[in-house]
Amino acid sequence: xxxxxxLKLIGLLLIVSVVGYLVKSSGLNFRQALSVSIFLASxxxxxxxxxxxxxxxxxxxxxxLLFRAIDLENLIKSASLEVILFLAGxxxxxxxxxxxxxxxxxxxxxxxxxxxxxxxLFISISxxxxxxxxxxxxxxxxxxxxxxxxxxxxxxxxxxxPFLITSVLSTNIGSTGTVLGNPIGILIAAKSGLTxxxxxxQAFPIMLVCLIAAIFLLFFWYRKPLQNLDEKIKEIGSNxxxxxxxSVPPDKNLRFSFFIFGLTLFFIALHHRLEILLNLEVNxxxxxxxxxxxxxxxxxxxxxxxxxxxxxxEWWTLLFFLFLFxxxxxxxxxxxxxxxxxxxxxxxxxxxxxxxxxxxxxxAIGSSCLDxxxxxxxxxxxxxxxxxxxxxxxxxxxxxxxxGCLGGNITLVGxxxxxxxxxILEKEKKLKIKFFEWLKIGIIVxxxxxxxxxxxxxxxxxxx
Amino acid sequence: xxxxxxxxxxxxxxxxxxxxIEAFKILAEMQISGLPVIDENEKLCGMFTxxxxxxxxxxxxxxxxxxxxxxxxxxGISAKILELINLKVKDIMRKExxxxxxxxxxxxxxxxxxxxxxxxxxVVNKENKVIGIVARQDVLRALLKDYIK
Numbered sequence: 152x153x154x155x156x157x158l159k160l161i162g163l164l165l166i167v168s169v170v171g172y173l174v175k176s177s178g179l180n181f182r183q184a185l186s187v188s189i190f191l192a193s194x195x196x197x198x199x200x201x202x203x204x205x206x207x208x209x210x211x212x213x214x215x216l217l218f219r220a221i222d223l224e225n226l227i228k229s230a231s232l233e234v235i236l237f238l239a240g241x242x243x244x245x246x247x248x249x250x251x252x253x254x255x256x257x258x259x260x261x262x263x264x265x266x267x268x269x270x271x272l273f274i275s276i277s278x279x280x281x282x283x284x285x286x287x288x289x290x291x292x293x294x295x296x297x298x299x300x301x302x303x304x305x306x307x308x309x310x311x312x313p314f315l316i317t318s319v320l321s322t323n324i325g326s327t328g329t330v331l332g333n334p335i336g337i338l339i340a341a342k343s344g345l346t347x348x349x350x351x352x353q354a355f356p357i358m359l360v361c362l363i364a365a366i367f368l369l370f371f372w373y374r375k376p377l378q379n380l381d382e383k384i385k386e387i388g389s390n391x392x393x394x395x396x397x398s399v400p401p402d403k404n405l406r407f408s409f410f411i412f413g414l415t416l417f418f419i420a421l422h423h424r425l426e427i428l429l430n431l432e433v434n435x436x437x438x439x440x441x442x443x444x445x446x447x448x449x450x451x452x453x454x455x456x457x458x459x460x461x462x463x464x465e466w467w468t469l470l471f472f473l474f475l476f477x478x479x480x481x482x483x484x485x486x487x488x489x490x491x492x493x494x495x496x497x498x499x500x501x502x503x504x505x506x507x508x509x510x511x512x513x514x515a516i517g518s519s520c521l522d523x524x525x526x527x528x529x530x531x532x533x534x535x536x537x538x539x540x541x542x543x544x545x546x547x548x549x550x551x552x553x554x555g556c557l558g559g560n561i562t563l564v565g566x567x568x569x570x571x572x573x574x575i576l577e578k579e580k581k582l583k584i585k586f587f588e589w590l591k592i593g594i595i596v597x598x599x600x601x602x603x604x605x606x607x608x609x610x611x612x613x614x615x
Numbered sequence: 616x617x618x619x620x621x622x623x624x625x626x627x628x629x630x631x632x633x634x635x636i637e638a639f640k641i642l643a644e645m646q647i648s649g650l651p652v653i654d655e656n657e658k659l660c661g662m663f664t665x666x667x668x669x670x671x672x673x674x675x676x677x678x679x680x681x682x683x684x685x686x687x688x689x690x691g692i693s694a695k696i697l698e699l700i701n702l703k704v705k706d707i708m709r710k711e712x713x714x715x716x717x718x719x720x721x722x723x724x725x726x727x728x729x730x731x732x733x734x735x736x737x738v739v740n741k742e743n744k745v746i747g748i749v750a751r752q753d754v755l756r757a758l759l760k761d762y763i764k
Contacts, residue, residue, distance in 0.1 A: 298680050305691035578675045
């Protein structure tokens with residue numbers, strides 16, 4: 152074990168040193184080459200040493216400061232504190248919803264389908280997974296969906312795997328629909344100035360098209376397990392027992408929690424209008440809405456305030472993001488990113504459709520094995536730099552969002568939702584999905600949905 | 616006061632290889648909720664409690680999702696109870712055990728119990744063999760001895 156870790160570490164250092172040397176030889180100065188190497192070390196560190204990724208981020212950032220690749224003031228400016236605070240605020244609100252039983256109540260609605268059939272269940276799992284991911288986040292959403300799938304599959308004594316895979320794939324597709332679905336959504340919104348309305352008007356419809364296409368494909372792919380479930384439903388009887396026994400009435404606490412969350416969503420949805428009305432900077436309301444309502448939650452539930460902050464906010468992950476954003480900022484600060492921007496713009500100088508495709512497919516392939524936040528963080532400064540050389544960047548932001556989220560469907564480690572769902576499956580049912588078993592359906596769904604996005608982006612922006 | 620003055624010396628331990636059902640019977644007979652687990656060399660290798668059995672039976676996501684078991688007798692839980700019959704103590708016991716040595720002060724033991732949320736702590740020697748056990752009540756009896764006679 153120790154030997155394996157050591158070999159990985161040597162491999163990482165070797166790759167980082169070689170890349171650092173190569174970029175320096177191709178014309179970058181020492182600080183630029185250092186910022187590239189350190190950022191690469193953080194990416195590889197999160198790939199090879201997931202549990203220690205924060206150590207790599209701490210060390211790397213310290214080295215950047217030590218060698219003056221960036222100063223403290225600019226590091227803090229690039230650390231996107233607004234994104235971190237937004238995510239922390241949302242995590243507190245999600246903590247409240249969990250505590251009040253909101254998700255249990257919501258998922259219960261799936262189980263209450265009257266005259267249940269396999270087709271009805273399949274469609275409702277897909278749609279609920281996608282919409283829940285849109286409203287909260289993919290990881291919270293998938294835990295509750297998996298719990299609901301297990302309940303119903305246990306009841307009908309059927310294999311949960313097809314429903315679980317469908318739910319995960321739909322969750323990843325759904326996470327592209329709003330700013331809230333995935334951390335990369337808010338990251339892109341904060342850096343690009345895209346508003347919640349932009350997401351609803353442009354990303355959400357594309358997400359729906361992808362979801363519908365995926366449901367048809369998955370329906371065909373899993374037709375046999377669905378037939379089996381229909382037979383089981385006939386044999387055991389419909390879910391009348393569920394209808395009788397399910398009793399999680401929406402109590403006062405739940406209703407008020409839902410009201411607070413609804414109000415947060417309302418302000419997030421209208422943030423752009425309010426910012427214009429109040430003459431505020433772009434995305435100010437978007438970023439402070441979760442903080443304001445999280446503050447109310449901590450006052451209302453003052454006895455649990457510390458628990459919300461200490462347990463529901465994933466500080467480990469947020470700290471990693473903070474340092475990673477700082478490191479990506481160093482790429483821009485040193486000017487290293489201009490080197491890559493020039494190369495890319497030269498490569499795709501005459502073909503904008505190809506540039507959209509390159510970002511879409513590269514981010515998808517990258518996020519199939521890397522954390523999509525890491526990948527998007529690397530792409531952000533590149534896309535921003537395209538603006539300075541006169542390239543229309545809005546479609547590129549969408550390409551990055553969809554690539555980063557849909558690529559997560561390719562492999563079973565492609566997104567956090569996949570890892571969480573498979574972890575629960577293994578623990579609860581002692582069932583393991585093999586890498587290629589997932590890849591077969593994951594890659595088909597990903598190719599289909601990414602192609603749809605590519606075509607829509609090209610068609611839409613060619614008419615502009 | 617040191618823990619060796621109040622610890623229970625004749626400790627019943629459970630071998631790691633016996634079945635969970637057999638171990639539960641021992642707990643039920645002794646009317647206690649947990650016991651230390653020892654390996655073939657009689658060294659402490661874990662702690663087995665009723666909580667471990669419950670945790671095995673209930674879904675692992677129960678703490679995250681909260682109130683989520685809908686039906687009265689969920690089939691998933693019945694299946695897990697069936698699986699439990701074939702499990703051994705070593706499969707579900709807690710392997711990270713907080714221990715103390717016999718020269719530990721009572722107040723330190725009380726501190727560990729409060730901060731680590733544990734009810735009983737095995738007392739081990741240098742070879743990691745269990746030489747005693749101390750429960751929350753033993754600590755309290757010692758601290759309040761002048762008032763509960």
